Amino acid sequence: MIGWRKVSLMNKKTLTFGLFLIFSIAVWMAGKLTATYEDFAIIKLKLDNLPPATRLPVGFEKELKVKLTSRGYVFLLSRWFGTTIKVDLSQMLTTKNNHSYLYAESLLSEIENEFPKSTKIINLEESEIEIVLEHIKFKTIVLKINPESKLPQGYFFVRPPTISPAEITVTGPDEELDRLSQIYTENIDFKKHIDENYFSSNLLLPKNSKLAFSTKSVQIEQEIDRYIEFNQRVDLQLINFPKETELLLFPKKIGLTYKLGFKSAGKLKSNTTMAFIDYNQRKRNQTEYFVNVNNVPDYIIEVRLNPSKVDAYIREIN
Missing domain, CATH: 2.170.120.30 (RNA Polymerase Alpha Subunit; Chain A, domain 2)
Known part of the structure; x- marks a missing residue:
């Protein structure tokens, strides 16, 4: 009985110490999270309503570094989950020397709305944010069957193959559009489609290109006979x-x-x-x-x- 009492007493002491340690850490964390600090926060900009006939380059992202005075939990949440504000470029974009800029001060109200009222903005790291825009145009190109596509020997087209859609709309930078004049289907093995009047075919499109295409595949209609x-x-x-x-x-x-x-x-x-x-x-x-x-x-x-x-x-x- 005496042994059991000693073990029970030790367990109570261990439990008491553990609870005290957890409580101490919680008090310390609460103090840190509610304390006021001066630090930087990263604001991601979600750009919306781009000017007509323009687009952002692939992978283009813009961030703004802001120095704030706020409580610790605000900085912690911002680092964990990030802070993003929506920017209406139709209202805020400025053009200067053929370059597009966004004045950081015009974003102050949107930034303030993302943080508690106790947060104060000290300064913005950039006064002007350059927004890179690609000027795009479009052109329509008639699609063609790949000239390397051959019929097996002893067969002929009762109806020549037709492509649907017959045309493709391509959008992108001027210099790339000017270099593109023809688009073909992939090399079609008609031997695999002798008994098919309809089948799909991918298009041979430029790789590593900034161009956008209205479709990447087409429907082929044909009739083959021996x-x-x-x-x-x-x-x-x-x-x-x-x-x-x-x-x-x-x-x-x-x-x-x-x-x-x-x-x-x-x-x-x-x-x-x-x-x-x-x-x-x-x-x-x-x-x-x-x-x-x-x-x-x-x-x-x-x-x-x-x-x-x-x-x-x-x-x-x-």
Whole structure:
């Protein structure tokens, strides 16, 4: 029993000492926090209502160092949480020698509102605060498919790819805008989109640039099909040749090669394409004529002639 009493007595002494220590620290802290000091506080400026066609540089921040007389807890809270005031540049900005300035004294009332009434402002470290502004313009650029984008062999565009939106609005400093004239999509692998009529593509935009873009990606609309190739021999037709002439052709037939898509193969019943030479296209004292074609159905995507020129010898009939 005596041992337990000694332990209990020691615990009471330890507890009493601990409470006394905590109370002493609290009294000391209260004294420090309520005491009046003269020190500096950092005020962050949140700039608002910039002049038209201007913007702040990326990462631009402005702070104002203010010497105050205030209680300790005011400085402690300011360091922990920071102090920010909103600055309306449309009302306070001044231009001088092509530079923009903010007079620190015009911010006194806003600074005072951020602190208790017992706080007194001794002085401001800066009288003039320079505000760096970038003068910006905008331009509209027509977007284009990357010229390195290729179709896989054996395929063609039923409908050429279109971009939506077709244009992009770019804003930024004059010197960078002047250097930018074209914007392309990324290199598109159309093989991955053979069965897709719509897909997204990123744009190739300048890196490390101060320019701003209305969009960074676009929608591509297209239709792709595989083509079939046909070959046939056809007779040459004669157009505008005088009736009183006799014509010797070499060769009399030409090879006609044409392509059409798998989706249009059912439309091909009989090819009505006609190959002809025109007397009116002859050149004086020459026997060579270029071969032309007409009546080509719109679903045929390519026509090749072999040969594309023939020799025609004309003899008048008496």
